[in-house]
Amino acid sequence: MDTAAYKKLKTSRGFTYNYYRVSFFQAQGYGLVVPDMLGYGGTDKPSDPMAYVASGHTSDIIDILDAEKVEKSILIGHDWGSRVVSRLANAHPDRFIGYTFIAVGYVAPPVAPHDPDAIAAVFKKSIGREGFGYWEFFVEEDAASLVEKYPESFFNLFFPNPPSLWIEHLAPTGASRKWVEADRRSALPEFFTEQEKDERIKTLLQGGFTGPFNWYKVVTQSLDYVDCQGIPEDRKSTTKPVLYIGCSQDYACVPALMRVALGTFAKGSLTVEEFDAGHWVILSHAEQVNRALSDWIKGLDA
Incomplete structure (x- = not known):
């Protein structure tokens, strides 16, 4: 650009x-x-x-x-x-x-107010499984520091190849934390080169993950609920x-x-x-x- x-x-x-x-x-x-x-x-x-x-x-x-x-x-x-x-x-x-x-x-x-159990119930009724289980990890106190410790693992999870990787490793509660803590990796999607991946990780680490994860916290802490009244x-x-x-x-x-x-x-x-x-x-x-x-x-x- x-x-x-x-x-x-x-x-x-x-x-x-x-x-x-x-x-x-x-x-x-x-x-x-x-x-x-x-x-x-x-x-x-x-x-x-x-x-x-x-x-x-x-x-x-x-x-x-x-x-x-x-x-x-x-x-x-x-x-x-x-x-x-x-x-x-x-x-x-x-x-x-x-x-x-x-x-x-x-x-x-x-x-x-935010109710994770109600959200999980909607997903399970509609598609038979969880969908937003990763939110629980993203709003935990140590999430930003953990992702910053294993940025490539997180990047591979967030930009999955194949996309179906999310079914097992992102959508269920607790799965995304396990992935990152184990420093797991997967193949890059075709739309990223190694250089582009490295540049994006560098940019994200410069700013840290506290800000990005606040987009989730504003919902899980029901701040958004109050704001929209x-x-x-x-x-x-x-x-x-x-x-x-x-x-x-x-x-x-x-x-x-x-x-x-x-x-x-x-x-x-x-x-x-x-x-x-x-x-x-x-x-x-x-x-x-x-x-x-x-x-x-x-x-x-x-």
Whole structure:
């Protein structure tokens, strides 16, 4: 990425964000504003989970869009980015033309404090096994230091080859800790070279894992539940166009479960694309994802 496109902005909350102006869709008349999210890359990495509540993220993103003088835009989120897209849709629907969710669908505002047993029960009823068991490890006090001790093992687990590795070693409670503590390894996925892997690990270690794991803690500590209490009911759905890109080999964020929440949110046009891919479809199937996005965006102009 052209470093000349890098920008810095101190948001109204006092956090400095690193973001990029990207010209991928420029030939079609579109630009992209891509922030390093809080806890990652060149953006600040506060250690307090409270800094990661959804209302804070929405405020930060609006500050960036205002700084770039972007009045209307299309939101695109992957994984935790889908949570940010969801809250922006709830809080600032007038600022957006449509919404794209990749891997993770719409994340509804929580209606009760976090209950891991209830989440596990939903997964077991729907697909016969756990899905988010790794959350328990990520929020433990020693998780960041353990991952920083065995970064390559964690990297191999988080970017699995094959994707089905998650069924046994990520989704069940306790499995991800066992993997990392044993310093287990697996083959790199085809979309990473050894050099790219080393560069990503270096970047992650420079920032540490406290920030990234705070995205989980803000949910498990029910900070997100409290933060979302003021969202009006009429803001919890939209008639604006929605695109969901699911991954048939994502064994944590299972498309069948993601579509349930999408059904409560998307009351207008809903486009669903599903690729034969793992969770990191934006890396493994970049061209196909870009084509799906491009076709969908063109349809908004029709």
